[in-house]
Amino acid sequence: MRQVEVVIVGAGVVGASVGWHLRQLGVRDVLLLERESAVGLGSTGRATGGFRAQFGTEINVRLSLLSREKLLRFSDETGVDPGLAQRGYLFIAGSREHLAQLEAAQRIQRAAGLTEARMISASEIAQINPHVDVGGACGSAFCPSDGFIRPLEILRGYLRDANVRTGARVVGLRRGRSGRIESLRTQDEEISAGCVVDAAGAWAGEVARLAGVDVPVAPLRRQVGSTVPCDALPAEMPMTVWTEDAFHIRVRDGRVLLVWPTPGDPRDPWSTAVDPEWLAQVAAKAKARVPRLGPVAVDPARSWAGLYEMSPDKHALLGRAAECENLFLANGSSGHGVMHAPALGQLLAEIIVHGEARSLDVRALRPSRFVEGEPNVGAAEML
Numbered sequence: 001m002r003q004v005e006v007v008i009v010g011a012g013v014v015g016a017s018v019g020w021h022l023r024q025l026g027v028r029d030v031l032l033l034e035r036e037s038a039v040g041l042g043s044t045g046r047a048t049g050g051f052r053a054q055f056g057t058e059i060n061v062r063l064s065l066l067s068r069e070k071l072l073r074f075s076d077e078t079g080v081d082p083g084l085a086q087r088g089y090l091f092i093a094g095s096r097e098h099l100a101q102l103e104a105a106q107r108i109q110r111a112a113g114l115t116e117a118r119m120i121s122a123s124e125i126a127q128i129n130p131h132v133d134v135g136g137a138c139g140s141a142f143c144p145s146d147g148f149i150r151p152l153e154i155l156r157g158y159l160r161d162a163n164v165r166t167g168a169r170v171v172g173l174r175r176g177r178s179g180r181i182e183s184l185r186t187q188d189e190e191i192s193a194g195c196v197v198d199a200a201g202a203w204a205g206e207v208a209r210l211a212g213v214d215v216p217v218a219p220l221r222r223q224v225g226s227t228v229p230c231d232a233l234p235a236e237m238p239m240t241v242w243t244e245d246a247f248h249i250r251v252r253d254g255r256v257l258l259v260w261p262t263p264g265d266p267r268d269p270w271s272t273a274v275d276p277e278w279l280a281q282v283a284a285k286a287k288a289r290v291p292r293l294g295p296v297a298v299d300p301a302r303s304w305a306g307l308y309e310m311s312p313d314k315h316a317l318l319g320r321a322a323e324c325e326n327l328f329l330a331n332g333s334s335g336h337g338v339m340h341a342p343a344l345g346q347l348l349a350e351i352i353v354h355g356e357a358r359s360l361d362v363r364a365l366r367p368s369r370f371v372e373g374e375p376n377v378g379a380a381e382m383l
Contacts, residue, residue: 003192005029006352007184008199009170009207012044013151014330014337015199016158017345020078023161025353032162033186035169035203039159043201044151046272046306047338048224048250048257050239052089052146053114056105056378059364060315060336061112063343066360070342071149080157083150088238090128091141091382098243101380102141108379109143117143129240131233133289146239148250151338158345170200173211173327180326181211195326195352202307204317204331213323216370217332219307223274225258225282226302232256232292243382247285255302256293258282274303308335313375318344318365319351328352329367 006027008015011034019030036042051071053064074082093099102119109117120128122137165186172185173196183192200207202219209215233251241248247260260282283298311317311332321327330348333340347357364376 004031005194007193008032008197010199011039011164013155013341017341018348020158021345021349032164033168034166047151049148051149051339054143056380056383058112063340066343078157082154086145086147088144089146090238090240092242093138094244099138104379197328199330202309220310223305227256227296228299229254230296258286272305310334315376317367322368
C-alpha cells in the first residue's frame with residue numbers, strides 16, 4: 001500500500017490551492033485525487049470567473065481581500081497570469097429594502113478594509129454602465145476593484161509541479177481504532193494517508209460520509225446562458241447584478257454571459273445541459289434590461305450548467321472535522337470557491353502545518369459552527 005503524507009480529495013481550484021500552499025510550507029508528499037478524467041472538468045471549469053469583495057459578512061470580505069492580495073502577485077509566484085481584471089461589480093437595487101441591505105453590507109465592507117466600495121444614486125448608474133435600463137432602480141453599490149479572473153488559469157498555476165491522479169474517485173475511507181483515517185480506497189488502489197483534505201466541492205458531503213462524518217454540504221445546480229459572439233457590450237463593462245432576482249451579466253471572450261440563479265430543470269439535478277425554457281426566459285430578461293442585447297441571439301451550444309457546493313449559511317467550511325482529527329475540510333463555499341481559493345488554500349495549509357490559521361482569524365468558518373448554533377448571518381441575502 002502506498003503511503004502519502006497528505007491526500008487531497010478534489011483537484012479543483014480549492015484543492016489545488018491547498019496542495020500548492022502545503023508545498024510552500026515544506027510539505028512535499030502531497031497527492032491530489034481527481035474523480036474526473038482530467039482536471040478542470042468540474043465546478044472550476046464551469047465558473048463564470050467573477051471576483052468581488054462586496055459581501056455582507058466580515059469573514060467573506062476578508063477572504064476576498066486576502067485572495068486579491070495573493071492574485072496580484074500570482075504571476076510572480078506561479079508563473080501563470082490569473083487574468084485579474086478589476087472592472088468592478090455593480091449591484092442595482094430595485095427596492096428601498098434592497099438598497100438598505102446594500103448600505104448595511106457596505107458598512108461591514110468598509111470596517112473590514114474595503115474602503116473603495118461606494119454607494120451611487122440611480123441617476124449615476126448610467127455613468128458606471130450606460131448600457132442598462134435603470135428604470136425602477138433605487139440606487140446601487142459599486143466597487144471598482146472587483147472584477148474578473150480566469151478560473152482555469154488559476155488552477156493551472158496551482159497545479160504546477162503537483163502530483164495529481166485523475167480518474168480516481170474515492171470509494172472508501174477506512175478509520176482505525178483511534179478514529180483516525182488510516183487509508184483511502186479508490187476504484188483502483190488503497191492509499192495510506194497521514195491526513196486527508198476533503199476539497200471535493202459538490203461531492204464533499206458524499207466523501208465525508210465515507211468516513212462516517214457529517215458535512216452539511218449539498219450540490220445546487222446553476223445555469224449560465226451565453227450569447228453568440230457579438231460586440232454589443234464592451235469587454236470592460238463591470239459585472240452587473242440586479243438584486244431583485246440576482247440576474248447578472250458580464251462579457252467574456254467576445255460573448256455576453258447571462259446568469260439567473262433558478263433551480264432550472266429539476267429532472268436531472270446533476271445534468272450539465274441547459275433547460276431550453278430557462279434559456280428562453282433568461283434571454284428575454286437580458287433583452288428587457290440591456291436594450292443593446294435585443295437583436296443578439298443566445299447560443300445553446302455554448303451555454304452550460306454546473307454545481308455550487310452549498311452550506312447552510314452559504315459560507316465555506318474550513319478546518320479540522322470535529323469527529324475525525326486527521327480529516328480537514330475545505331468546501332461549502334456556496335459559489336465563492338474560485339474567488340476565495342487563494343485564501344482558503346493558504347489558511348488550511350497553515351492549519352495543517354501549524355495547527356492554526358496565521359493569516360486570518362477563521363473561527364467563523366469552523367466546521368462545528370452549525371452544531372454549536374452559530375451560523376454566519378449576513379447583512380444582505382443577495383450578497
